[in-house]
Amino acid sequence: MSWTAADLPSFAGRTVIVTGANSGLGLITARELARVGAHTILACRSAAKGAEAAATMTGDVEVRSLDLQDLSSISDFAAGVQSVDILINNAGIMAVPYAVTKDGFESQIGTNHLGHFALTNLLLPKVTDRVVTVSSFMHLLGKISLKDLNWKARPYSAWLAYGQSKLANLLFTSELQKRLDAAGSSLMSHAAHPGYSATNLQGHTGNRMGTRIWDAGNAVFATSADFGARQTLYAAAEDLPGNSFIGPKFAMRGPTGQSPRSPLARNQTTAAGLWRLSEQLTGIEFPL
Numbered sequence: 001m002s003w004t005a006a007d008l009p010s011f012a013g014r015t016v017i018v019t020g021a022n023s024g025l026g027l028i029t030a031r032e033l034a035r036v037g038a039h040t041i042l043a044c045r046s047a048a049k050g051a052e053a054a055a056t057m058t059g060d061v062e063v064r065s066l067d068l069q070d071l072s073s074i075s076d077f078a079a080g081v082q083s084v085d086i087l088i089n090n091a092g093i094m095a096v097p098y099a100v101t102k103d104g105f106e107s108q109i110g111t112n113h114l115g116h117f118a119l120t121n122l123l124l125p126k127v128t129d130r131v132v133t134v135s136s137f138m139h140l141l142g143k144i145s146l147k148d149l150n151w152k153a154r155p156y157s158a159w160l161a162y163g164q165s166k167l168a169n170l171l172f173t174s175e176l177q178k179r180l181d182a183a184g185s186s187l188m189s190h191a192a193h194p195g196y197s198a199t200n201l202q203g204h205t206g207n208r209m210g211t212r213i214w215d216a217g218n219a220v221f222a223t224s225a226d227f228g229a230r231q232t233l234y235a236a237a238e239d240l241p242g243n244s245f246i247g248p249k250f251a252m253r254g255p256t257g258q259s260p261r262s263p264l265a266r267n268q269t270t271a272a273g274l275w276r277l278s279e280q281l282t283g284i285e286f287p288l
Contacts (some may be wrong), residue, residue, distance in 0.1 A: 002255040005032045005230055008237050012037035015084045016236070017123075019066060019116070020091025022049040025134070025194055027056075028229035029090060033236070034059030041084070043077065043091075045069075068115030069101035071282060078122035086236050087123055089116040089133040092165075095158040098151070105281065106150040108158075112165035117172060118282045125287050130188040131176065132235045135169035137193050137247065140262050142167030146273050149281075170245065170261055171271040172278075177243040178268070179275075183288040190244045192235040193259060194228025195252040231256055 011033055021030040021042035034040040034057050043066035044050030050063035064080065067073035068091055092112045101110035120131055141163030148154050151161060169191060176189040227248075234256045235246040247259030264270065279285045 003230070003234055003238075005226070005233055008032060008036045008233060010037050011237075014086070014129075015039045015041065016086045016088065017041045017043055017081070017084050018088045018090055019043045019068065019119070020045075022046060022053040025225055025229045025232065026088075026090040027053050028225055029088060029232050029236075030061070031057045032229065032233055034061050041081075045091075066119075067102075068111045068119070069103075069105075069107065071103050071115075071118055071284075074115060074118045075122065078119060081123060081126055083126050083128065084123060085127070085129045087120060087127055087131045088232060088236060089120065089131065089169075090232065091116075092134065095162045097158065098156040098161075100150075103282075104150070106156075106161060108161045108165045109149055109151075109168060112162075113168035113172060114278060114282055116169075117278045118284045120172075120176070121284045121287055124187070127187060130190060130236070131173075132232060133169050133173050133189075133191045134232055135173070135191045135193050135245070136162075136166040137195065137252070137259075138163050139166040139170055139193075139265055142262075143264060144168060144171065144270050144274055146270070146277055149274075149277060167262070167265055168274060170265040171267070171274050173245070174243050174266070174268070175271040175275045178271075179286050180288070181242065185288055188240065188242050190235040190240060190242075190246065192231040192246040194231050195248040 016033050016038045018026050018030040020026040022044040030040050030042050039060045042050045042054055042063045045067045047063055047065045054061045054063050066077040093108055099107040101107055105114050144164060144167060173189050173191040180187050231246050245259045245261050248254045249257055
């Protein structure tokens with residue numbers, strides 16, 4: 001029988017942070033963890049939207065402002081956290097037109113990777129259990145350019161930039177686990193991907209025809225957001241080996257379990273190089 005959110009154990013007495021918890025997969029992830037007793041912190045760029053989402057949930061839910069496109073906001077958020085058992089790096093943007101964050105990063109690598117990189121390292125001394133980072137099967141499109149991570153020299157491609165950011169999530173996950181092990185830490189680093197779930201993420205491409213195509217694809221092919229969030233919840237709850245990548249067995253559908261990753265996502269040299277570059281860009285280093 002397939003694992004579902006109904007199989008979640010009690011999270012009573014535990015604190016969980018979910019970024020981007022005001023909609024889509026993040027909302028469902030936060031809702032289910034609050035349902036089973038977790039003190040759930042909804043880390044949202046819009047506090048108003050976070051409050052609307054929190055109003056739909058039962059349990060111990062709190063909303064805090066976090067803008068992953070602003071390193072100062074990330075620093076302020078982390079400073080306000082005393083202890084957290086599980087950090088879920090869920091927030092993300094997908095295939096959007098070229099833009100830059102407040103700190104000058106290309107928006108997709110800035111939000112999906114560098115923002116979560118900074119947040120994780122600032123919070124890591126306060127984390128007691130694990131970090132779960134939401135990647136995507138679209139990491140298969142990705143290639144890391146350590147010389148031009150922010151698309152300043154290359155012609156910008158929204159989809160290739162998204163693939164790079166999702167590949168970065170997996171390289172971050174593996175390098176984090178490597179560093180935790182080397183530090184003698186018992187913390188775990190996992191990644192998850194939802195398959196192809198219908199959420200509002202696909203509606204923000206900035207391209208009217210592209211949005212129509214996504215809407216049609218969602219109607220015909222996509223699984224539910226509940227199904228997508230199930231993969232993250234499994235990674236957050238189950239006893240797993242470090243550096244696990246959780247997703248549907250058949251890429252987009254099927255029972256939840258270990259998922260394959262591309263050869264580029266297993267390249268330890270690139271993972272180490274990306275980590276060093278991320279430290280340089282954010283000014284934040286591994287703290288353990």
